[in-house]
Amino acid sequence: MGVFSMPSLGADMEAGTLVEWLVQPGDKVHRGDAVAVIETQKGAIEIEIFEEGTVYRLEAKLGEELPVGAPLAIILAEGETSPPDAEPERKPEAAPEHRPFAPDAPAEPTTPPPTTVPVSMGAPAASPAARVRARELGVDLASIKGSGPGGVIVLSDIDGTGTGAQSEPKLSPASSPMQEMRKAIAAAMTRSKQTIPHVYLSHTIDIQPAVDWLTARNEDRTPAERLLLGALFVRAVALAVKKVKVLNGHYSADGFHLSDTVNPGIAVALRGGGLVAPALMNAPAMTLDETMAGMRDLVTRARAGRLRSSEMTEGTLTISALGETGSEMMLGVIFPPQVALVGLGAPQTRPWIVDGTVVPRRVVTISVSADHRVADGRQIAHFITTFETLLQLPEEL
Numbered sequence: 001m002g003v004f005s006m007p008s009l010g011a012d013m014e015a016g017t018l019v020e021w022l023v024q025p026g027d028k029v030h031r032g033d034a035v036a037v038i039e040t041q042k043g044a045i046e047i048e049i050f051e052e053g054t055v056y057r058l059e060a061k062l063g064e065e066l067p068v069g070a071p072l073a074i075i076l077a078e079g080e081t082s083p084p085d086a087e088p089e090r091k092p093e094a095a096p097e098h099r100p101f102a103p104d105a106p107a108e109p110t111t112p113p114p115t116t117v118p119v120s121m122g123a124p125a126a127s128p129a130a131r132v133r134a135r136e137l138g139v140d141l142a143s144i145k146g147s148g149p150g151g152v153i154v155l156s157d158i159d160g161t162g163t164g165a166q167s168e169p170k171l172s173p174a175s176s177p178m179q180e181m182r183k184a185i186a187a188a189m190t191r192s193k194q195t196i197p198h199v200y201l202s203h204t205i206d207i208q209p210a211v212d213w214l215t216a217r218n219e220d221r222t223p224a225e226r227l228l229l230g231a232l233f234v235r236a237v238a239l240a241v242k243k244v245k246v247l248n249g250h251y252s253a254d255g256f257h258l259s260d261t262v263n264p265g266i267a268v269a270l271r272g273g274g275l276v277a278p279a280l281m282n283a284p285a286m287t288l289d290e291t292m293a294g295m296r297d298l299v300t301r302a303r304a305g306r307l308r309s310s311e312m313t314e315g316t317l318t319i320s321a322l323g324e325t326g327s328e329m330m331l332g333v334i335f336p337p338q339v340a341l342v343g344l345g346a347p348q349t350r351p352w353i354v355d356g357t358v359v360p361r362r363v364v365t366i367s368v369s370a371d372h373r374v375a376d377g378r379q380i381a382h383f384i385t386t387f388e389t390l391l392q393l394p395e396e397l
Contacts, residue, residue, distance in 0.1 A: 001080055002051055003059075004035070004073045006066045009045055009312050013184075015067045016040045018060050019131065027055045029075065034308060036072060041184035043276065044131065044305035045312055053077045126153035126305065134158050181274040189333050196251075196339075200331050201380045202367035205388040206352055211362045213394040229347065230321055231292040235397045236390040237319055237342050238262050238283035238291075244383040246375050247340035247368070248316045256339065256374045265315030265335065266295055268302040277335060278307050279315035288397050322346045329365040339371035 006016060020037035029035060034046040035055075056074040060066055126134070126141055130153045134141050139158055146153035210232050218226040241248045241262055249259040262284050265277035278298050280286075286294060301307055320332050321344040328348050332341040345365040352361035366387060368380045390397060 002075045003071045004075050006068050006070045008068045015065050017065045023055050025055050041180045046308045048309050130158050192333050192336050196334050197372040199370050199372040203384045204363050204365045206361050207364050208361045210391045210394040227292050233344055235291050236387050240383050240386040243386050246379055250337040251339050259316040263314050263316045265318040267320035268299050276302050277318050278311035331367050332369045334369050339374050341369045343367040
């Protein structure tokens, strides 16, 4: 028998709210299965289980705020029966059409119970901010038509400013979910700057060969099949860090731990504000098309609030790109316990010397923020040079 407990989804996470069960007593579970959805300051995360067995009992109720380490469920290993000293298995009551999103109120409340939002195993897809807003305002998500990608309910739908809203409730700024996310980001970034000695290197490189190759590659493709420049950047980072391994891993109380796999975190800006960096798992093993598909999937699920716990905890370095327009350079802050962040500015057209002649070329500035406890300038420069070389031969990525 094993106890499945609330995991830590970040160095600054102290508790999470259980918002959905994806399993019930009697269900068989396998390593990597998503079994619950937890709401944190960074949004809603699907929690995975890392053991085999059968769900014996659910220990936590929907709407409960639970500290890290709190028991969520009892799992029986293969061949195990009910433990002799355990309480009788809780037979789930006939599930109502919707389950309360908040904990049950006391039997004899002295004040009116808070308004709750019904949710169920089949609840409509909604972003983390939209779910929190609906809970605060007592809005039934089933009554809202989502205007986000794939019909996902987004924050503006709850506030009445989106096309899918059925009503126009107001939100007190003091309770904004984005404020909670900013608090979490502030805590992580403050810890990073206070405890990690950052060292920065940057370099501007010619990406015209990559741009020309990408244009030719996309010529006969539909918009949904086209590759973006960002996919080449992610692929080049994943391959370059395999050669400069010191930038790929985690630094903990007992020192640096090199990672055997490369799981780059892809920084995703959320609509309405905030930022998450879910990991693209084992990126070097992907083709360029698989990398592009994986990035699209992460962005879609990040904005819909359906990321998985492994994607939030197993990143080994972070890539943050400014896209096609904007500033030409950024210096990022390392996300602990990682030891490196790769920043990519917006591509620019600049005069460039090619074979002794000044010509217009597309260039990009790459920056690397690294933990000086594990890497020095020479190693970072080697990584940047490797990245540049890879982009000169995009057909080999």
